Amino acid sequence: MHGRVKVRTSEEEKARKEKERNEKLKIFKHAMQKIQIKRKECTLDKELLELTGNVLSSNPDIYTLWNIRRDILQLFKKSNDNIEEMSQVYNAELHLTEYCLKINPKSYCAWHQREWVLLTRDDPDWQKELELCNTYLKLDERNFHTWDYRRFVVSQCKPSLKDEFDYTTEKLMDNFSNYSAWHYRSKMLVELYPDRKGGRPIEDSHHKHELKMVQNAAFTDPDDTSAWFYQRWLLGAVKTTIDLVNYTVTPTKNTFAFSKHVDKNYVSAKTKLLINNCVVNGEWVSCTGNCYDVLWIFQHSTPITKKINIKVEYEIDNGQKQIIQGVECKEMFYIGKNQIKFERNYSEAVIEELKDQLESCRQLLNLEPDSKWTMLTTTIFLHCIDAKAYHTEAIQNLQKLKVIDKLRAGYYDDLIAKWCIEKQLCSDYENADLALKFSFPSPVSSLPYLQYYSYCDSVDLSNQQLTSNIFPSLIVLQHCKKLSLENNNLTTMKNFPDLDLVELNLLGNEKLDRNEIELFTKKYNFNIIY
Amino acid sequence: MSFTTKDVVLKEDRPKTLLLQKHSDYLASYGLNKDDYEYCMTEYLRMSGIYWSLTAMELMGQSSRMPKEDIIEFITQCQDSESGGISASIGHDPHILYTLSAVQVLAMYDRLDAVDIEGIVRYIVSLQQEDGSFYGDKWGEIDTRFSFCAVMCLSLLQRLDAIDINKTVEFVLSCMNFDGGFGSKPGSESHAGLIYCCVGTLSICKRMDALHADELAWWLCERQLPSGGLNGRPEKLPDLCYSWWVMSSLSMLNRIHWVDKKSLEEFILACQDNETGGFSDRPGDITDPFHTLFGLAGLSLLGNTSIKPVNPTYCMPQETIDRLKLKPQILQI
Ligand SMILES: [Zn+2]
Numbered sequence: 001m002h003g004r005v006k007v008r009t010s011e012e013e014k015a016r017k018e019k020e021r022n023e024k025l026k027i028f029k030h031a032m033q034k035i036q037i038k039r040k041e042c043t044l045d046k047e048l049l050e051l052t053g054n055v056l057s058s059n060p061d062i063y064t065l066w067n068i069r070r071d072i073l074q075l076f077k078k079s080n081d082n083i084e085e086m087s088q089v090y091n092a093e094l095h096l097t098e099y100c101l102k103i104n105p106k107s108y109c110a111w112h113q114r115e116w117v118l119l120t121r122d123d124p125d126w127q128k129e130l131e132l133c134n135t136y137l138k139l140d141e142r143n144f145h146t147w148d149y150r151r152f153v154v155s156q157c158k159p160s161l162k163d164e165f166d167y168t169t170e171k172l173m174d175n176f177s178n179y180s181a182w183h184y185r186s187k188m189l190v191e192l193y194p195d196r197k198g199g200r201p202i203e204d205s206h207h208k209h210e211l212k213m214v215q216n217a218a219f220t221d222p223d224d225t226s227a228w229f230y231q232r233w234l235l236g237a238v239k240t241t242i243d244l245v246n247y248t249v250t251p252t253k254n255t256f257a258f259s260k261h262v263d264k265n266y267v268s269a270k271t272k273l274l275i276n277n278c279v280v281n282g283e284w285v286s287c288t289g290n291c292y293d294v295l296w297i298f299q300h301s302t303p304i305t306k307k308i309n310i311k312v313e314y315e316i317d318n319g320q321k322q323i324i325q326g327v328e329c330k331e332m333f334y335i336g337k338n339q340i341k342f343e344r345n346y347s348e349a350v351i352e353e354l355k356d357q358l359e360s361c362r363q364l365l366n367l368e369p370d371s372k373w374t375m376l377t378t379t380i381f382l383h384c385i386d387a388k389a390y391h392t393e394a395i396q397n398l399q400k401l402k403v404i405d406k407l408r409a410g411y412y413d414d415l416i417a418k419w420c421i422e423k424q425l426c427s428d429y430e431n432a433d434l435a436l437k438f439s440f441p442s443p444v445s446s447l448p449y450l451q452y453y454s455y456c457d458s459v460d461l462s463n464q465q466l467t468s469n470i471f472p473s474l475i476v477l478q479h480c481k482k483l484s485l486e487n488n489n490l491t492t493m494k495n496f497p498d499l500d501l502v503e504l505n506l507l508g509n510e511k512l513d514r515n516e517i518e519l520f521t522k523k524y525n526f527n528i529i530y
Numbered sequence: 531m532s533f534t535t536k537d538v539v540l541k542e543d544r545p546k547t548l549l550l551q552k553h554s555d556y557l558a559s560y561g562l563n564k565d566d567y568e569y570c571m572t573e574y575l576r577m578s579g580i581y582w583s584l585t586a587m588e589l590m591g592q593s594s595r596m597p598k599e600d601i602i603e604f605i606t607q608c609q610d611s612e613s614g615g616i617s618a619s620i621g622h623d624p625h626i627l628y629t630l631s632a633v634q635v636l637a638m639y640d641r642l643d644a645v646d647i648e649g650i651v652r653y654i655v656s657l658q659q660e661d662g663s664f665y666g667d668k669w670g671e672i673d674t675r676f677s678f679c680a681v682m683c684l685s686l687l688q689r690l691d692a693i694d695i696n697k698t699v700e701f702v703l704s705c706m707n708f709d710g711g712f713g714s715k716p717g718s719e720s721h722a723g724l725i726y727c728c729v730g731t732l733s734i735c736k737r738m739d740a741l742h743a744d745e746l747a748w749w750l751c752e753r754q755l756p757s758g759g760l761n762g763r764p765e766k767l768p769d770l771c772y773s774w775w776v777m778s779s780l781s782m783l784n785r786i787h788w789v790d791k792k793s794l795e796e797f798i799l800a801c802q803d804n805e806t807g808g809f810s811d812r813p814g815d816i817t818d819p820f821h822t823l824f825g826l827a828g829l830s831l832l833g834n835t836s837i838k839p840v841n842p843t844y845c846m847p848q849e850t851i852d853r854l855k856l857k858p859q860i861l862q863i
Binding site (some may be wrong): 001002003004005006021025028029032035036061062063064066070108112117142144147148149177179180183184186187223224225226229232233236261272288290291293294320363406407408409410411414418444446447448457469470472473 | 535565567569571574575598617618621625651667669670671673678707708709713714715717718719720721736737739740744745747748749751752754756758763764765766769784785787790793803810811812813814815816817820821859860862863
């Protein structure tokens with residue numbers, strides 16, 4: 001079904017082929033019939049082994065035939081104590097799988113049979129299997145079945161991890177365009193060289209070494225994408241934490257927003273609400289009803305009144321306790337904002353390396369200003385090194401990428417939105433404003449980090465490119481009273497979340513059906529402008 | 531060493547419109563001749579073949595052209611009374627792949643009563659391992675495809691509670707890679723087909739939050755090549771079935787707009803055969819029911835309104851999923 005080119009043939013040729021196929025089919029059907037009969041009769045003998053073997057050698061994917069063979073081999077083993085004889089039987093089976101894999105190197109069945117034989121026999125030769133992998137990977141360095149088989153063999157004969165790591169180095173030196181080898185390398189890198197002291201995924205000197213190696217690879221052939229993915233991963237390989245980003249306490253609703261999805265056990269173990277220095281007991285409910293959520297509602301019966309002392313004790317990842325003091329932003333409306341940051345925590349040494357590489361990237365970009373991967377990498381470097389200082393340049397680059405790499409314009413749009421929102425969040429978390437308004441150079445079509453704005457009572461999302469797809473995400477706006485979606489691309493009101501709004505502005509969404517809005521209006525008792 | 535991107539070039543005389551009638555004719559006549567060579571040689575996956583054809587026909591609103599009663603009768607004959615599992619065809623052994631295909635077909639026909647449901651549940655439960663993974667059958671092959679088969683099958687039977695969901699999720703997450711993608715088992719390289727299986731499992735188990743959505747979706751949108759087609763891994767040729775594996779995953783991740791829909795649609799249409807009907811893996815290749823389904827389903831995700839809406843998690847008509855009141859999770863952005 002894959003890779004079979006349709007060829008035009010003469011009538012004569014067609015007839016000849018047809019005849020040939022009919023012959024083949026007759027033999028096939030006859031063999032299959034005979035196999036079925038013998039199986040029904042439970043005659044699990046050498047003849048059946050031969051019959052199934054013949055069919056499999058040209059049709060390795062007929063899984064039932066392999067099952068029959070395993071039944072036979074198991075029977076043989078039970079009734080035969082001669083180790084040498086059994087060894088020969090197993091060798092023949094390995095031979096058959098090898099033959100089948102030559103016809104179809106991607107046959108799941110043949111690979112599995114090989115694993116089964118080696119796990120079943122008493123005298124597996126793992127070294128030989130490892131060599132077989134080496135040979136096969138020379139023929140096709142990207143066959144993921146062979147790589148999987150190699151990992152299976154390695155899990156059995158356990159060569160040193162370093163040997164396998166060096167094997168990927170060797171494969172990559174042969175050809176950098178080997179995504180399979182980069183992948184395998186990523187698995188071993190974090191096992192071999194974790195940063196035990198600093199808690200980062202990769203130890204410093206090795207992180208640097210990999211960055212250098214991958215840059216070398218990427219610069220050798222900037223159009224080969226393999227190395228770029230590895231590089232992007234290296235840049236993201238930093239320590240990350242789960243943070244409580246804000247909380248809002250009012251007489252009617254208490255919400256807690258987290259930087260990542262967390263479950264109830266996590267929230268209830270790590271978070272304590274204190275009113276006038278007394279711990280409040282209550283029940284945690286997720287905002288969406290899912291087990292993991294970014295916004296949690298805390299239900300309790302302690303009255304919230306004016307001028308009380310509200311604070312939250314939150315246990316961060318290293319076990320330390322954080323106190324986040326609440327502020328009464330308006331009457332009986334308490335907000336606690338944590339310090340937030342989106343910068344990645346690299347070590348000094350890695351930062352130096354990144355700065356060096358940024359320089360080289362910029363030079364390369366001067367020579368080839370339209371090279372997508374060089375432009376993208378430069379941009380990612382800028383963001384990683386100092387997102388704030390380089391914000392304007394990074395966004396400009398992403399705008400250029402939308403043109404150079406048109407197919408992925410939607411991705412760049414969302415990345416621009418994400419980085420712009422990160423920047424705005426940092427300043428919004430430093431003031432006491434309860435209103436959210438986006439006014440970026442280009443409109444946004446997605447709303448990352450929206451839970452960070454869960455405390456806002458007024459949310460202005462007008463003049464963006466939002467579609468009705470974003471409705472379920474709005475559920476985190478639990479304290480919002482005034483919501484504007486004016487001038488967006490809404491098409492339906494389906495899936496609009498249950499919010500305690502006072503006013504909803506839907507003006508300027510040309511594709512919204514008026515009848516639908518009128519029905520919607522009847523359902524809710526807030527003011528809908530349309 | 532100079533590097534060239536692996537891709538195809540679309541010819542000027544390629545099909546540019548959707549040839550619905552031809553596809554329906556192609557599938558209706560597929561397998562009518564029981565002595566057809568191709569048909570006989572694919573007996574070992576017959577049950578999936580039926581699922582591909584029927585789903586494609588359903589999406590085209592042409593399922594009445596399939597021999598409904600014969601198919602249901604065939605399925606009942608393929609259920610193994612001892613294990614409860616269902617085989618690809620009569621005389622073959624039960625396997626989770628074909629158990630799922632059979633359940634999908636019966637769900638579309640609203641005839642789940644035709645088989646022993648308790649038997650199927652028993653079979654799937656028997657295949658779950660201590661670490662949460664699933665065997666494909668009693669012979670012990672492990673693959674994330676089988677995890678997906680298990681949860682999809684049980685959810686269609688409203689019996690998801692029969693297995694350990696937390697462990698199922700845990701195993702799938704243990705297959706996550708540096709690029710945010712997934713392979714067939716822990717340590718395996720990311721592959722768009724297996725990403726679909728893993729994301730689908732998380733969608734049904736409502737644990738989409740556990741994905742590294744931005745990294746994964748970026749990797750997925752980077753599958754799009756200049757021809758508009760999508761490949762399944764970096765530096766590989768485009769293939770029509772990946773328009774399904776990639777696009778359905780992106781739909782569940784709510785980031786379908788990260789690929790260029792127009793050029794992908796052109797690629798999919800170019801994979802049609804205007805003589806025989808049906809779709810092939812690449813323009814100019816021989817067509818088959820497998821690629822015909824994924825061509826149509828891909829177009830449906832892209833918003834083509836002459837095809838019925840398809841559910842990205844189940845690869846079945848949305849109307850079937852709605853009738854069964856299933857709500858697979860879509861990640862919120
Ligand atoms: Zn394909």
